[in-house]
Amino acid sequence: PLPPAFKVPLPIPSVLAPTTPNRYEIHQREVTAEILPGVPTRLWTYNGTFPGPTIESRRGRPITVAHRNQLPVPTVVHLHGGRTPASSDGYPTDLVLPEGWDDMHEMHGMEGMSGTAMSDPRAVTSKLTREYTFPLDQRPTLLWYHDHRMDFTAPAIWRGLAGMHLIRDDEEDALGLPSGPRELPLMIADRAFADDGSLAYPAIDPTLKERPGVIDKYVAGVLGDVILVNGAPWPIHEADAARYRLRLLNASNARHYDLEAVRDDGRRLDLIQIGADQGLLQTPVKHRNLPLAPAERYDVILDFAEVPIGSRVRIINRLGTGRTKEVMAFHVVRTATDTSRVPEVLSRDLPEWHRSDAVRVRDFSFRAGQLGDGHGWLIGGKPFAPSRTDVSTRLGDVEIWRLVADVHHPVHLHLVGFRILSRGGHDPLPHDAGLKDTVSLRPGESAELITRFDGYRGRYLFHCHNAEHEDMGMMANLEVT
Ligand code: C2O
Structure with missing residues (x-):
């Protein structure tokens, strides 16, 4: 039997102490x-x-x-x-x-x-x-x-x-954003449990030593029926009636969320987005609900100042059904002074690239296909092969990548952050703002990214971050020369 929601206190993972400096x-x-x-x-x-x-x-x-x-x-x-x-x-x-x-x-x-x-x-x-x-x-x-x-x-x-x-x-410390106990890293991940309490995963080879892959029914991705936040099922956190900074991460293998903050009286709280995968936005963006694909991160302010003391704010997933609709809850237990701020201008160093900066445009399709004699997931019609260079670019080059998907594919690039130029031929969505490293392509959708390949030379990857898709071929090599 699954535990009741909002009973287990939210754990905060401990911060690792260095053994020697750095x-x-x-x-x-x-x-x-x-x-x-x-x-x-x-x-x-x-x-x-x-x-x-x-x-x-x-x-x-x-x-x-x-x-x-x-x-x-x-x-x-x-x-x-x-x-x-x-x-x-x-x-x-x-x-x-x-x-x-x-x-x-x-x-x-x-x-x-x-x-x-x-x-x-x-x-x-x-x-x-x-x-x-x-x-x-x-x-x-x-x-x-x-x-x-x-x-x-x-x-x-x-x-x-x-x-x-x-x-x-x-610079970020000086902004005055909520901090200390009012800044919460939240790793959201679904899991399934077998009757004996073990984690249930439909691996072909449960030793994870020899044959990779999942049994056929799960090739689209493995979902769990228990939602964990920081490793606890549907936790609850006692909060002050003040602003909180939530550092959201979707660490699920395949589950997408569309998060909403709902008070006990049914009213919704705004989710004030201040950051994306790769740091602060230029200015805050207000959302009623916020989609969160595997591997994406959002930096969000929730203000409990107006929430009646003793009542709750539930974080719910609009894409869930039954128990997977619930994620976690805040129990607002006390009034408090709040000296935090959410400045109008958050950051001035957001990289900005223009179409005219790009020295080339590449196209990639993310689609289901044949892998060996089974089902797999392919980029540009090919499954991952470590020995093949799929993309070779020069350090410092700006490129536009046009991606197209058959089903949901959260596409992640190693090494660089990128800006989303367009989605489905239209302007990007409000939550596409800022510097990203993962773009959530929706079924049938295309998107254009722009980035500069700087930092380091060498062999990197890009891949779908639906972890089952990634394991079943949907990954490619990116060589920076
Ligand atoms: Cu989160 Cu290639 O990974």
């Missing part, structure tokens, strides 16, 4: 934790918790994160939204091997979807401890780190390999 250590390990009250669940975790610990960093101050793998399978860590040198970007075959693994020895039998990656030792770089270096020379925002192993990303994230990372800087 150096962090994370042990990936299996633990038993209680997600549903009274029910033990096995999880794969970063440092023993789901979500993993939050890393808080400062813009332009490089950090190193050393990962040790005590899980039964290889892993890969990617900092989503990070402007990261390719060697630390978590390419799907740059593995962190489990302790005690004798390099390639146990890798035989691990045949990737494309049949190449795991069987070609030259394509795989593996290490027992991997040190990821992040320069973090980028706009402050909420990033997240998660597993990215070739063909097995979706089930690994599902088992718990996801955590948040906040980059801050002095």
Whole structure:
């Protein structure tokens, strides 16, 4: 039986302390934790918790994160939204091997979807401890780190390999936005549980070692019937009658949300968007409801000042049905002084590129197709192959990408943030404002993006962030030369 909504207190993931200045250590390990009250669940975790610990960093101050793998399978860590040198970007075959693994020895039998990656030792770089270096020379925002192993990303994230990372800087600190206990990182993710309390995932090979993929019925993506926020089912948070800054992340494999804040008396609160995937907007944008696709982040102000003390504000998902309509609730319990502000101008460093800056235009289709002898998902008619360069661009070039989708595809580019130029041949939607790293293409929709490929040279990726689509071919190589 599922727990009642709005009983479990909202957990706030702990902030990871560095072991020495600017150096962090994370042990990936299996633990038993209680997600549903009274029910033990096995999880794969970063440092023993789901979500993993939050890393808080400062813009332009490089950090190193050393990962040790005590899980039964290889892993890969990617900092989503990070402007990261390719060697630390978590390419799907740059593995962190489990302790005690004798390099390639146990890798035989691990045949990737494309049949190449795991069987070609030259394509795989593996290490027992991997040190990821992040320069973090980028706009402050909420990033997240998660597993990215070739063909097995979706089930690994599902088992718990996801955590948040906040980059801050002095300019943002000086704005006077709600902070401290009134700034909440919120990782929203759905999960399903089997009768024995384990996480239910329809993997073809539940060891996640040999055959990738999900059973046929789930090729469109795996959904759960329990909505977790920071790892707790439908939690509740006691709040002051004041402004809150919600750092929203959709870490679900495939579930989309369309969020609304509803008071007990039925009135809706405005969601004041102040930031997108890649940091603050130029000016705030007011929404009645806010769609949130897998991997997207929104930085939102909710003001509880007018909410009657003792009543609740529920965050609901307009796309859900039954229990998946509910996400979490705030219980406004006390009046409070509020010295926070939401300035008219939030940021002046938002990159702006014009069509005339672009040196080329590329077209990509995101569509279902054949993968091996089964169902898969293709970009430009092709499934992912680690050895093939799909896009080669020069460092510093500005490009326009035209994307078109068959069904919902949240498309993510590594390395860069982009602006959305158009959607379905029209102006972008209000929530497309700002600098993005994931664009949610709706069924049948096209969109145009513009970006400059700067930062680092090397081999990066772009892919659909429906994690099942990603594992089943919908990923491509982006080479910056
Ligand atoms: Cu969130 Cu390529 O990843």
